[in-house]
Structures are given as C-alpha cells and as structure tokens.
Amino acid sequence: MHELSIMSEIMDTLVAESEKNNVTAVRKVFLEVGDLTFLGHEQLKFAYEVLAEGTVLDGSELVLETKPALVRCESCGYEGELNFDENPEYHLRVPDFSCPRCEDSVTIVSGNECIIRKMVADVEE
Ligand SMILES: [Zn+2]
Structure with missing residues (x-):
C-alpha cells in the first residue's frame, strides 16, 4: 500500500519534530496532498491512525487539504x-500533460507532493 509507506515517512518527521519541541500531545496535523500524488484520502487517514498508535500522535486528528496541480508551459x-x-468507466481522473493553450507538453510546478503544513500540539512548559 503506497499510502502506508508515505504516511510512515511523514509520521517519522512528525515524531522527530515533536521530540525536538517537547510536545506532550499532538492535537491536529494539517497535511497538504497534491492532486498528482493520487493518494487515497481514506487510505491516508487509515494509515495515520494505525501508525499513530502508541506515539505522541495517538488520538490526534489528521486534516487533509487537496492542493491543485499547477503546471507551466515553456512554449x-x-x-x-x-x-x-x-x-x-473507471471513475478515474487522468491528468493531461499537454498545455491547455498550445498543446505542447507542460512542466509540473506543484501538485506531486505531500507536505506537512501545520501541527497543533500541547507543549510542556
Ligand atoms: Zn503552451
């Protein structure tokens, strides 16, 4: 499962950041998911819950925000x-990597990444 490996990496970062900042409990995590990652939101949430168990992130809420794909045409x-x-037929959205204006091929500017945008947490005084 692709989502599980991605989430595992994100989780490592969150746990490391929490330790660095003396976080006692994480409340909310805001994650920006690019349109071109094709990650399932349900699968991400599921992976998050499984991986959070027993960590400082246990019981926290994962908020997913979709980031639209942006492209640039050099032509x-x-x-x-x-x-x-x-x-x-397959309920699929297939990206069209040709320029909407001139039909040349485009370069991806954003939308193929998954970024931790914000974390809300309790910090030890
Ligand atoms: Zn163009």
Missing part, C-alpha cells in the same frame, strides 16, 4: 491548473 508561457480527463 507559450501558460501557468495554471492542469487539465484532467474524466474516465467515467
């Missing part, structure tokens, strides 16, 4: 969101 200078083709 015409287009910068903006990526087009997605809907595949109704």
Whole structure:
C-alpha cells in the first residue's frame, strides 16, 4: 500500500519534530496532498491512525487539504491548473500533460507532493 509507506515517512518527521519541541500531545496535523500524488484520502487517514498508535500522535486528528496541480508551459508561457480527463468507466481522473493553450507538453510546478503544513500540539512548559 503506497499510502502506508508515505504516511510512515511523514509520521517519522512528525515524531522527530515533536521530540525536538517537547510536545506532550499532538492535537491536529494539517497535511497538504497534491492532486498528482493520487493518494487515497481514506487510505491516508487509515494509515495515520494505525501508525499513530502508541506515539505522541495517538488520538490526534489528521486534516487533509487537496492542493491543485499547477503546471507551466515553456512554449507559450501558460501557468495554471492542469487539465484532467474524466474516465467515467473507471471513475478515474487522468491528468493531461499537454498545455491547455498550445498543446505542447507542460512542466509540473506543484501538485506531486505531500507536505506537512501545520501541527497543533500541547507543549510542556
Ligand atoms: Zn503552451
């Protein structure tokens, strides 16, 4: 499961940060999930709960925020969101890596990452 390995890395970072900052209990974690990561939100939440057990993150809430994919076209200078083709048969959104304006291939600016944006926690005085 892809989500579990990603979440395991994120969890390591969160635990390390908590130790560094004398955190006694984590309340909330805000995670920004890029549209191009294709990570399942339900799977991420499940992995989070499993991995948080017995750590300082146990009982905390995971808040997922979707970040739209942004691309840039070197040919015409287009910068903006990526087009997605809907595949109704499989309920899939397929990214279209061609420029919406000139159809040249685009460069991904953002949307393929999963970033810890904020953590709300109790800190030891
Ligand atoms: Zn273009």
